Amino acid sequence: MPLNEALAVQGDISIKIDYSQYTLEDLLDVKVNIDKDKYPENFAEIMCELSKRDHELEQFNNEIKEEAEVRKGIMKVSCSYKRVVGVFLFSFIGSLPVVLSTEPSILKGLDKFYSALILLMTGSPLLHSFRSGWTLSRHGIVTVTEDVFSFTIMQLFYGYVFSLILLLTIARWP
Structure with a gap:
C-alpha cells in the first residue's frame, strides 16, 4: 500500500513522540511549527515538556547575564x-x-x-x-x-x- 493511502487509512491516529529527548531549541521550533488542531495531544506534551524545562531556560539566561556582567567589568579597567x-x-x-x-x-x-x-x-x-x-x-x-x-x-x-x-x-x- 502506498504511503499516502496508509496515512489516509490511519486518519486521526496520533503518533506518540518522546519530547524529553529534544533539545530546548528543537522544542521551541516544534512548538512553532506543529499543527495544534491536528495534533492536540502532541502540542500538549510539548507544552508540558517546555514547562518542565522552564528552570533550565531561566538558569541559561542567568548564566548569560552573569557572563555579560563579567565581560563588562573586564572591559572597564x-x-x-x-x-x-x-x-x-x-x-x-x-x-x-x-x-x-x-x-x-x-x-x-x-x-x-x-x-x-x-x-x-x-x-x-x-x-x-x-x-x-x-x-x-x-x-x-x-x-x-x-x-x-x-x-x-x-x-x-x-x-x-x-x-x-x-x-x-x-x-x-x-
Whole structure:
C-alpha cells in the first residue's frame, strides 16, 4: 500500500513522540511549527515538556547575564599612569628618528586639515584604550586583562602613528 493511502487509512491516529529527548531549541521550533488542531495531544506534551524545562531556560539566561556582567567589568579597567607615560615615551622615541630624517617642508591649507584628521583618527583609539582597557586588533577585541601582549602592541602602534604625525605636524607648521 502506498504511503499516502496508509496515512489516509490511519486518519486521526496520533503518533506518540518522546519530547524529553529534544533539545530546548528543537522544542521551541516544534512548538512553532506543529499543527495544534491536528495534533492536540502532541502540542500538549510539548507544552508540558517546555514547562518542565522552564528552570533550565531561566538558569541559561542567568548564566548569560552573569557572563555579560563579567565581560563588562573586564572591559572597564583603565590603564595606569605608568602605562600611559610608557606608551607615549616609547612612541615618541621611536618616531623621533623618522621625523629628524625627513626633508623640511611647510604644511599648506589642506595639509593642516589632513594632519589634524589623522591625529584624531589615531588619537581617539589610543585614548579609548587608555580609558576603557580594551581596543580593536586584527583578531577582534583585546583587553588589558586577558591579552596584555596584543593590547600593548596595539597601543604602541597607535601611539607610534600618533607621535609620528604629531611631530611631523609640529616640525612642518609654518
